[in-house]
Amino acid sequence: CWSQRGGPVTHVFRGTFIHSTPETALQVLEDALLGVDTAGKISFIGKGENLLELSQKFGFNPSDVNQLAQHEFFMPGMIDTHIHASQYSYAGTALDMPLLQWLNTYTFPVESHFKDLEFAKKVYTQVVKRTLRNGTTTACYFATIHTDASLLLGQIANDFGQRALVGKVCMDRNNSVKHYRETVQESVDETHRFIKELLNKKYPLVKPVVTPRFAPSCTEALLEQLGTIAKNNNLHIQSHISENIDELKLVKELFPDSETYTDIYHKFNLLTDKTIMAHGCHLSDKELTVFRETGTSLSHCPNSNVSLCSGILDARNVLNHKVKLGLGTDVAGGYSSSILDAVRRTLDASKVLTIQNPQHQTLTFEEVFRLATLGGSQALSLDDQIGNFEIGKDFDALRVNVAARGGPIDLVQCKEPKVVDHLTSYSLFPPICPLKGDDRNIVEVFVAGRKVVPCEDLALE
Ligand code: GUN
Ligand code: FE
Secondary structure, three states, X not given: OOOEOOOOEEEEEEEEEEEOOOOOOOEEEEXXXXXXXXXXXXXXXXXXXXXXXXXXXXXXXXXXXXXXXXXXXXXXXXXXXXXXHHHHHHOOOOOOOOHHHHHHHHHHHHHHHHHOHHHHHHHHHHHHHHHHHOOEEEEEEEOOOOHXXXXXXXXXXXXXXXXXXXXXXXXXXXXXXXXXXOOHHHHHXXXXXXXXXXHHHOOOOEEEEEEEOOHHHXXXXXXXXXXXXXXXXXXXXXXXXXXXXXXXXXHHHHOOOOOOHHHHHHHOOOXXXXXXXXXXXXXXXHHHHHHHHHOOEEEEOHXXXXXXXXXXXXXXXXXXXXOOEEEOOOEOOEOOOOHHHHHHHHHHHHHHHHHHOXXXXXXXXXXXXXXXXXXXXXXXXXXXXXXXXXXXXXXXXXXXXXXXXXXXXXXXXXXXXXXXXXXXXXXXXXXXXXXXXXXXXXXXXXXXXXXXXXXXXXXXX
């Protein structure tokens, strides 16, 4: 039986709940009852058979219980630990160059347009709506260097009810676009203004992140000041690391005194238990050890790693080093804004490593499901609040209908016993069929107990 705690309950759901715990990659709770309180937190999880007892204890009417349909289940909201909101404007195009050329040819010119707040509003509204629709209840965003547009992204995430970490990008060198660059002083002053103004809004689900773009874009003077700002304000930090071989060469030239790429960030106090670094395809075991020791997390961005021909992250090795790991779409290096796509591609990347080396221990679907949910919450140091269905955590959840009308899954019951056993190894029918699903199967999305898809507030549509 699952434990319970008191509190005024506003919603109660009954049906199948699927989630991860640190011990079990994929746990299925069948015929469960889950209560959500007025603060949007999970107040109890119990068994369906205890409905009467629970209704008395938590003061709800048994006839108010929201019963899931036969083909439905709840899973935790998915977490995108690395996405460039500003690059959503060209996702799916311009993937014909490796990283450094891609940044100079397409990315910096596109990002420079976010000086225009009208344009920023359109793109940021689309990316927040689309990712919520895809089941991303928490997103860790890069915006651009523009403080006002970055604040607007925070406002839009708040208005649509998405949980978000938002970074105003900092960079003071190596940029093809002259007017898309800051001095150290501008970058520091604007970072201070961004943090102060975003915190002043008191959005309950949106936090600022200190965001040095990556070492090649930042002088030592800027990295040093950003490390100090993050420390003094106890803030999250995000950046990129060890994505591409040419990038590693450039880093060696720019920072001849640092032994490794990791040492550069470490030296400036940018590796903390609230830091998330994207990619890390080419990190050494020694660097991964520094990640573990400092509590730094990695965001695995498999679509981008292949789309920009950057490399293949050995996620198994990262997990073996006990480094916190989440999934990222890395739009627009990655062309899909869906974490379900990142799940599929994480499995593909792991299988490619097994093709290359049969000794490689391929990640399982269950492990990757955990990376998309609980793993992401750990990577963002939010696992005390979100990531799975634990009492006291916020109810961030997806109501999935495997048989959604017009959706991509056809429920054909297979009679072959071996396959049936595999599909129903969680004694579930219908099976989860996760690798065939898409946003059409996500019928409702909740963040902190509020239904954000379909959108309650038509004014936001
Ligand atoms: N490294 C520095 N900036 C970027 C970016 O915008 N996308 C990716 N994929 N890598 C980066
Ligand atoms: Fe990125």
